[in-house]
Amino acid sequence: MSDQLTNFSEKTNFIWSIAEILRGDYKQSEYGKVVLPFTVLRRLDCVLSPTKAQVLAKMEEIQGMGLDPEQAEPVLTSVTGERFCNTSPFDFQTLKAEPDNLADNLKAYIRGFSREARDIIDYFNFHVQIDRLEEADLLYLVVERFAAIDLHPDRVSNLEMGYIFEELIRRFSEQSNETAGEHFTPREVIRLMVNLLFNEDEVGELNRKGIIRTLYDPACGTGGMLSVAEEYLKELNDQAQLKVFGQELNAESYAICKADMLLKGQDASRIKFGNSFTHDGLVHEKFDYMLSNPPFGVEWKKVQRAIEDEHKQQGYNGRFGAGLPRVSDGSLLFLQHMISKMKSPEEGGSRLAIVFNGSPLFTGGAESGESNIRRWIIENDWLEAIVALPDQLFYNTGISTYVWIVTNRKRPARKGKIQLINGVKFFQTMRKSLGNKRHELGQDHIDEISRIHGEFREGKYSKIFDNADFGYRRITVERPLRLRIQVTEEGIQRLTEQTPFQNLDKSRKKGAAGEKEIAEGKAQQEAILKTLGGMVTEKVYTDRDAFLKELKGVFKEQGVKLTASIQKAILAACGERDETAQVCKDSKGNIEPDPDLRDYENVPLKEEIHDYMEREVKPHVPDAWIDEEKTKVGYEIPFTRHFYEYKPLRPLEEIDAEIQALEKEILGMLGEIAQ
Structure with a gap:
């Protein structure tokens, strides 16, 4: 792996250096508009180079037969051994050889790609940049530099290529003050999520010969989660096939993801562009597995009307029947969207893993949108486990994050149970920070967390609860008006x-x-x-x-x-x-509550509210009562409370001795200054 990373760094730095050519004619924030599509194009070019002559010969033969080139794509892709081809006589070397017609030839070269590959380049809006580079006399310089780098899979693996794409996006995002983490997730985090996703199925299920499974990411970015899941399944079973699906809102990330899937032999048409909430590109699909790292704390105001309409009009027949979170954070919308794509248990069910910040655990009181969503998931017995990750693990934020594992096919031992895993101490410090990312998961950490999850036992880092342990009744405690x-x-x-x-x-x-x-x-x-x-x-x-x-x-x-x-x-x-005044009553003789003395108590679902009242409230305020009509049911997951470790205060003698030592040290320093 170290050789791979060295190779990845060298290639990334070389490509990054090409951006310096653009200085002066392009703003730094615009470099990615040129470098990213050129990187994709060069990768496609290198993949097709060994079969270029055979494809041109076959194309000449097809044209002689009077066949439509579009209809000939299956024949030509059988020659390339890939899911795409290029019928243009040009490649990067021949383009470089004709500098006078470079812009027209480059456009002709792009038109020569098969439909899915052309779609990728189109989403970069690349023709605009070709004309702009030509006008600035930069096009030849850029093509020449990219022609000098060999991105063939024999020299740069698919894994390395994914790293290159993601590192370039991270650097360009930093320069333009954008959020790099919106586009991709650290690979070791994905590896852990995939482990947790496949953990319950590894024995027997995923080792069968010829097994075919589907995986989906509704916010797939550059496709890192899809790639790692595919790689991992191949490690488990080289006879297995994982068909990946995804949707992405950012045009550049979508194009890179689609290119990556195309290069890996996946059906790139399964990667859709657009907003998963308002334009679901895979509306009728159901999947075996799902993975996602949706943006943290991003508001959904732009799509609020469409989502609220679906919630009101379709209810549980739609995706958002359980409730809507506050507009400032759409994380739980992604989870509901993914749950809507689970296969029924009769069809084998589904498993999903999603990254959240702490907010979805506890934000929102009883019967709020967030609480109702948690209630719906927990009462349906879909929440299998939550893993707390170390902080400073992601590129764009240093906050604590959590992986939720949700499934409608729990094994018998897990039914009615939820496992909380505290993985906040499982990390190693990076030698060099990347944005806000200062910590990383080592392979030992991934293995240990995966083991704790798989063993499903109580321990220092693992707590197991009944579903009802996270539910409560919010009672309204009234006192009389006097x-x-x-x-x-x-x-x-x-x-x-x-x-x-x-x-x-x-x-x-x-x-x-x-x-x-x-x-x-x-x-x-x-x-x-x-x-x-x-x-x-x-x-x-x-x-x-x-x-x-x-x-x-x-x-x-x-x-x-x-x-x-x-x-x-x-x-x-x-x-x-006045506590000594007489109780006020309404016209019907009922005791009138005092709004200023009204209080609320959260009573665990497992406890009878009147028993709680007698024990916790009545000894302090004997005249209090419960307004039964206002009782609400809520769910929250107070993760940190369950792993809190009490640290006793230091003895006063120790603190006093330390203060005296400090005073003596300060007096000594003052004495030196006076001298």
Whole structure:
């Protein structure tokens, strides 16, 4: 592997140096528009070079027979041994030999590719760059430099080529202040995810001769996950075939992924371009396996209307029936989308692995969109395991990340259970950072985490729970309203600040009618204040009903209208909470709750809420009760809490001794300065 990485670095640095030719005529942020498509084109060129003469000869024979070149593609690809071909007489060496017609010849060369390969180049919008390079007198220099690098698979393996593409994207993204991690995932992370994905199936299932399986990534980037999964399955069983599918929104990443799949002999038409949520390119497909590293914390506002429409109109018949997360983070939308593509258990079921940050574990209270999605997954017994990864593992973020394993074909021992694996300490520090990536998983770390997952046993790094352990009921705890009321000058002043009182002298009407309404309102305000002023006294009411009876009597006697809103405003202005006052009741005799004393408790699903109430609440507030109609069910996964290790505080003597030593050291330093 070290030789491969050396070769990969040399090739990457050489290609990167070509970008320097563009300096001055291109902004740094634009270098990728030239270098990436040229790299793909040169790779295609090198792959086809051994059979170039045979293809041209066969093409001449086909033309002599009067056949359509498009219809002849299967014949020509049988000559190349690849899923693509090129019928143009040009290659990079012959292009270089005719500098005067280079732009036209290069375009003709691209037109000579078979349909899938042409589609790749088209998504780079490459013709625009050819013309721009030609105008700047740079086209020949770039072609000449790329012609000097040999990217044939015998010199650069598919694995190395994937690394080259990803490293180039990372560097270009850094220069343009874009997010490199949106395009690809560190290969060792993918390797771990593939291990976890295949872990339950390795014995027997994946070793059968001639087995064919499908794998899908709805945010496939440059195709790293698809490639690693294919490589790993080949290691397990060289007779196995993995058909890969994917969809990607970024045009350049899509083109590179499609090129990579084409070069590996996959059917490149299975890689789709577009937004997986609004333009699902594989709408009717179901898959055996799925992998994804969707963007972290990316809002889905642009597609909000389409997703909300599907949620409302199709419910569980669509992809998002369980609920919608907040618009600021679409991670759980990807998971629901993938679950919709699981095969039924009768068809063999499916397994998927997806990378999340910490937010999907706990964001959202009971019956929020996120909580309802977690509930749907857990109550359907689909969540198999969650693995906490080390921080600083990804190129674009240093935050902690988690791999969720979701399946609808758990083995019997795992049914009704969820395994949490704490892998945060399984890493090695890189000799040189790449963006935010300072840590990496070694093969030993991947093997150890995979072993812990496969053994499915409790241990220092593994905890096993029942599904219900992550559910809770959010109960609303009410306490009675008790008011102490006294009419004072301060209370009357507070009444003038109450909205219902202030609204009396306002009007939406215009002209004379409005002026009349305002005048009447002012008069009413004055009457209310005068009437209430007559009630100023030292008397304190601890019974709200007694106060209201007297209040209504005084207002009636003075002929002043007392509306319900003004009555409520007077209570708010003149009343205050008092634990010794009598309980307030509504017109039906029911105890009225105090909104300011309202509290909430999360009670584990496995516990009876009234038992919890008697034990945890009643000893402190005996008059509290549960409003049963407001009880909600929620699910969250407090991962770190389950692996928290208590560290006792240092003894006071030790801390004191350390402080004294520091003081002595500081005094010594001050003494030296004074001298």
